[in-house]
Amino acid sequence: xxxxxxxxxxxxxxxxxxxxxxxxxxxxxxxxxxxxxxxxxxxxxxxxxxxxxxxxxxxxxxxxxxxxxxxxxxxxxxxx
Numbered sequence: 376x377x378x379x380x381x382x383x384x385x386x387x388x389x390x391x392x393x394x395x396x397x398x399x400x401x402x403x404x405x406x407x408x409x410x411x412x413x414x415x416x417x418x419x420x421x422x423x424x425x426x427x428x429x430x431x432x433x434x435x436x437x438x439x440x441x442x443x444x445x446x447x448x449x450x451x452x453x454x455x
Contacts, residue, residue, distance in 0.1 A: 376399060376441075376443075377443065378396065378399055378442070378444045378445070378446050379394065379395075379443070381393065381447045381448070382447075383449055384449075385422065386425065386448040386450045389419055397412075399411055403439070404438060405435065405436045425449060427447065429447075430445050431447070
């Protein structure tokens with residue numbers, strides 16, 4: 376199934392785009408999506424952590440993704 380990815384901050388650089396589509400297996404969970412992302416974009420392994428939002432809501436690793444979901448990859452934020 377296809378999902379739409381939005382990448383922010385360093386995630387945008389690692390993905391090479393701010394928005395793109397990705398094909399993932401049906402009924403994948405957020406953690407399965409992350410593992411697939413790390414396989415396809417190994418640069419993410421150097422990032423301390425990422426947060427995933429699905430359809431504009433922060434999601435747990437056990438959340439099941441659906442076709443046409445919008446997934447936001449949110450890297451750690453620092454600042455002062």
